[in-house]
Amino acid sequence: MGDTNGASLIEIDDQKEVEDPFLAFIDYARTVISPEDNENEDEESKRDPSAATTEASGPGWGWIASRILKTCTAYSSGVTAAILLSDLFQAWHEQNKSGMSKKKPELIDQLIKSHRRRRLANTVTIDSIYEKNFLSMNSVLEAVIINADVLPGTNIFMLTLGDFWSSNTIDLYLHRRYYELVETPNGILTKGREVLITGCYLRTAREGFGTPRLLPTEYLVILLDEDQDDDAILIAAQFCSDTFSSVSLDAFNNGTSYSLYARIESIGPLESELKFSTAHRRQIALIDGDGDQLKFILWGEQVIVANLLSVGSVLGIERPYISSLEESAVEGKDEFCLEYGSATHLYLVPTTLQEERVCVALSQNQCQGSKLLGSVAVSQVTLPRDAEGSIDFSNYPFRTNITDIRDKTTGISLYGVVTDILSDPKATGVVFSLKIEDTTGAIWAKLHFTSYWSLGRLGLGHVVYVSGLSCKITKENCLEVLWHEKDEKATFINLSCLPAFLTSSCLHKISTLSQISQQRKPSINICRVKLDEIDQCHYINTRLSHSVCGHFIDEEPSSSSTSSSHGKNLHCSFCRVNCNSNARSEVVRTFHIMITLADEETKLYAWCTGQSASAILQISPDEFCELPEDDQLMYPSSLENEWFLVALAKSGSRNLGSGHRLFHETEASCWEITRALKI
Structure with a gap:
């Protein structure tokens, strides 16, 4: 099952990937948005094929994928290729006006060479x-x-x-x-x-x-620019006399002012909560030249100043307001902290943009058959590097395969299938480990949620897109892949449950049941089927579900005063929470049905729950339960031979590490209907 504490890389059988319509559309979209990039790269490669390099000037693979899925999420009724391409083109050129401006002020042209x-x-x-x-x-x-x-x-x-x-x-x-x-x-x-x-x-x-x-x-x-003589003189004259150790709260209260110069270590929300205020706060962790640390606090509307700062840059603070930790309601070992006062001026020596040439892995050409850069294979891509030395893959022109993941990388995007899910009850906060698999391998990723599970229903066999992943080697020499929900670039989308995939023909192709039965690669399987039979042994079963995660709730007899009115202890094995006492964990009724699907060639046995089951039965669980018992028994026969467009996921039958079965419903069938649309 792998090491879930430090994500371990698991190799799977190498196999040739059949072109995925979603992946193909991403490649096509990039050639449409910035065709000039592909022409320039082809010419460069012809001059020196052995060192073909792209500056990744066009939109990255992850940017295009995220934008497409964002549009699909907004338009559940479906999108066309024209809508997607129009949205992508407009968004990219809104974000990158540099190529559209013909003439700049002369002063700007003189400075642009040093803009790094x-x-x-x-x-x-x-x-x-x-x-x-x-x-x-x-x-x-x-x-x-x-x-x-x-x-x-x-x-x-x-x-x-x-x-x-x-x-x-x-x-x-x-x-x-x-x-x-x-x-x-x-x-x-x-x-x-x-x-x-x-x-x-x-x-x-x-x-x-x-x-x-x-x-x-x-x-x-x-x-400020330390390489410019005037700025260097200003820094020496104004900021070199005061250090964090020389600051005194009493002296400040008696009229002493300070000018401080320190590197920004981190920018984040304030850890402690204010009991009697709803004001937003941000804290900037600073370290001066002597290695001493202080916090710089932004209050209320001031928090937008953090948008101007960047980790690794050097901040000059002229005349900061100095307050005690008690006055600022900040926890820490220091006696005081810095604040942005009415007389404060801020100066910044920004970090220069560091870049690194990254060799394009052989798997990019073999597994993707990528047409992003014409017919010429690119051997290197230039990508930015942050202050910690991690390479930012946010604008990487190729899709990142799992075997390409390596130490000290950020902004990674993955597209693959979920093959295992584990919760980590020992972790601080809400942490789940997901095993994600593509055609090159499988890897465990740790998902850190801000408060509780927020991704909705996610099951084994579901195809997902995850962006904002970071990777590093731990002390135990394991590759650890992390995802933090609070990060600005963090995205997690379950494509298998996305309604627009059924209604957007440009992003899928319809397969037969026999074709998907033989398929091994991770993909979203869309089929046109009719209902051949609803399992008469189970009839139409309704169960309680945890609305937070979409999984079934275990009902156990209990005499506890906290149990439900029916004397049941309601527990979600997926989230590991007691649903009787957890105010955020709503309990809803849902369907759990087994169905035989058929097309012109073959039949397939599948199960479904939630929205897909309601779409197939064309009735809500509560409405069904209100029907007379005889009507409930006869209801399945009224639906047979009706045609649907369905998304199918190969869920299999897996166990949680704790011994609890993750999906009780998979014991009889390995196929899940994740989305359904009557046609």
Whole structure:
């Protein structure tokens, strides 16, 4: 069963993969979205076939897959190839305006050669602001000051801003807390200075007159470059005299101000909860040059400042507010923490974008038969590397196979079938281990949930797409694959239960029952079948189900006062919770039926529950239970020979490590109807 504490890699029989319609559509979509990338790569490969390299400039495999599935989730009635391609094209070019701007301000062109930092997650371009005539509060502007002037007849400073991806510029009314950085002879907010800005309101043009402008925002971070002489002098003069060990809470209360300089270790939510406040808080863990640590706390609306910061960058904090841990309601061993006060200015020396050339595994060409890069095989791909040295595969142009997973990687996306599920009762928090299998191998992945199981029904044999996985080698020399639900890029989609797959012909092909019976590769099996017979031994059975996970509930006799009104102890073996006392664990009634399916060639015995069973029976469990007993007995015969489009998963018969059977319903049949649509 494998080591679930440190995910172990299990090899399976190598076999040639028959083209999957979903995978084929992803490959096709990339060639449509950025055909120029494929042409450029072909030319480069012809010049030097032995060192063919792509910069992964087009959309990555995972980005396309996530976007397709997001659209399918939003449109359960189904999508067409035209809808998907239109959505992908628009989303990609909205996200990447750099290739669309023809002419930038001359100052920007001079600076762009030294622009070597990672683009922040919420960054928007100035061009997109003009196109949409809208700007959200948490959007980030990575801007360059083109000009800084006083409006005629006033004392109001206006900054003209440009960015590296736009041909347009936009004006910003400067917030008065930053006037001292412009008014002084050596003011730092001058032409050519790079800044990061968030929390802006957009003042739109009125009745066709004027141009859009940005209203003042308190949330501005000034970028510094240690390689520039002026910035190096500023850092030495302003930030080198104070360290964390020199900070005194009493001295601060008596009027002493500090300027601190430290590397950002982590950015995350505050661990402790406030009992008498609902204000959001973020904590930035800092470490200075002496190795001392302090927390920098953001409160309420200030939390959007965290969007401007990145782990590994060096943060300069001028005049921070210093509060006791008791005053800030923060737990820790330190006497005090730093806060973003009304006089605080922030400076940032961002980490430069580190890149690494990654050799494309042989399995990419053998197993995928990928057409992403034309007929020329690519041997290397250049990918970014973070401050910890992990390579980010978010924009990897190929699908990542399980045998390609290696140490120190992030942003991994996997497409495969679930072959085992284990809960980890000893883990801190809610942790499940999943064994995911594709045509190259199988691997255990640890899923860390924020509070409780939130993926809905997930069974053995279900085909899933998981993004945001990270991989590392543990001290025990095991490959550990982790997924954290709270991560921004974390996605988990169960394709087998996705309604749009039945109604989107561009993403599936209809197979016969005999074809899927002989099939070994992980895939979503869509078949056109009729109901030949509903098992008369079981009739139409109804059972209690745990709505959180979709699995059946064990009903055991109990005399406990916490049991249900029927004297039953209700327990979910999957989530390992007592459903009598758990307020979040709702108990619902569901069907559990065995059915013989038939097409023109053969028959197949399958089971189903939940939504698929209700769709086949065309009645809800509660409505069925209200029917007279004679009507219930006769009901199955009224459905025979009706035709359906169904998704089938080969669930098999597996056991939990604890000895509890995970799916009681699989004892008689290895095929599950995961989705059904009457035709």
